[in-house]
Amino acid sequence: MEFFTFAWVSEPAVWASLVTLMALEIVLGIDNLVFISILAGRLPADQQGAARKAGLALALVTRLALLATLAWIVGLTEPFLHVGGFGLSWRDVIMLVGGLFLLYKATHEIHNEVEGDEEDKGPRNRGATFLMVVTQIAIIDIVFSIDSVVTAVGMADRLWVMVVAVIAAVGVMLIASDPLAHFVAANPTIKMLALSFLLLIGVMLIADGLHFHIPKGYVYFALGFSVMVELLNNWAQRRRRRARAARDAQT
Numbered sequence: 001m002e003f004f005t006f007a008w009v010s011e012p013a014v015w016a017s018l019v020t021l022m023a024l025e026i027v028l029g030i031d032n033l034v035f036i037s038i039l040a041g042r043l044p045a046d047q048q049g050a051a052r053k054a055g056l057a058l059a060l061v062t063r064l065a066l067l068a069t070l071a072w073i074v075g076l077t078e079p080f081l082h083v084g085g086f087g088l089s090w091r092d093v094i095m096l097v098g099g100l101f102l103l104y105k106a107t108h109e110i111h112n113e114v115e116g117d118e119e120d121k122g123p124r125n126r127g128a129t130f131l132m133v134v135t136q137i138a139i140i141d142i143v144f145s146i147d148s149v150v151t152a153v154g155m156a157d158r159l160w161v162m163v164v165a166v167i168a169a170v171g172v173m174l175i176a177s178d179p180l181a182h183f184v185a186a187n188p189t190i191k192m193l194a195l196s197f198l199l200l201i202g203v204m205l206i207a208d209g210l211h212f213h214i215p216k217g218y219v220y221f222a223l224g225f226s227v228m229v230e231l232l233n234n235w236a237q238r239r240r241r242r243a244r245a246a247r248d249a250q251t
Contacts, residue, residue: 018161025148025169027220031201032059032144033173034194035102037181038109039133041191047130052177055137060170062138062145067162077150091146092209098143099205105136106198113192143205189230197223 033056040051066072076094079087148166184191200222204214 017158018164021161021165022168025165026172027216028144028148029059029169029173030220031198032141033177033180034184035105035140035198036137037177037184038191038194038198039105039136040181041185043130043133048181049178051130051133051137052181053174054134055141056170056174056177058134058138059141059145059173060167062141063149063166063170064163066145066149067159067166076146086211091150092211094143094146095205095209098140099202099207099209101140101143102198102202102205106195106202110192110195110199113188113195147205147208187230187234189233190227193223193226193230196226 036052036055036059040048040055043051076091077089079089081088148169149162184194197219200219204216204219207214
């Protein structure tokens with residue numbers, strides 16, 4: 001596998017694989033970014049930014065470390081246990097454990113939002129420390145990184161293409177992390193949609209570990225459509241509030 005030569009400049013196939021892989025890695029990073037934003041929201045406001053950056057830095061380190069051990073990554077997809085016609089690989093185990101972890105965390109956060117006390121619904125120290133949050137982010141980073149790197153290995157035959165795509169994806173996530181976190185925190189209904197999205201991702205990871213492939217496009221379309229409907233609802237509510245305020249001012 002080639003790492004870097006300048007011959008790629010005149011090869012359209014390399015350009016196409018680089019652009020396609022960069023776009024795919026950015027899309028694959030959305031679920032990771034949503035999880036990091038929600039989990040960091042459990043910390044006091046002055047620690048949230050640092051937690052998000054630490055989480056994304058860990059995501060980059062994990063992805064690059066996995067890319068540096070491609071032979072080991074390929075080995076993860078080889079079954080080590082056969083039950084009938086089902087072959088279980090270490091990648092399947094990681095997907096199953098990661099999916100269950102996401103289901104637990106998303107369900108726990110939804111419970112806190114719906115049933116928790118008011119002081120449990122905002123940034124808080126109780127029940128969450130910086131180290132605890134970063135540790136949980138690191139755990140899920142491994143799951144998403146395995147998925148991301150296996151996808152990269154399947155789409156490109158040059159290591160530097162994979163490295164550039166991963167760095168670009170994490171860079172975009174780093175730029176988008178603060179605006180996304182503030183948007184989610186300011187809109188409780190959007191946060192609930194994001195948690196529901198994580199539930200879907202958890203189910204998808206479990207299905208993937210059981211060799212039932214669910215195209216991510218379905219999940220992203222469902223999330224995008226729900227967010228669009230909620231934005232329209234918020235716009236309609238603001239219009240009603242302005243109209244009510246105008247009527248009250250006239251009276």
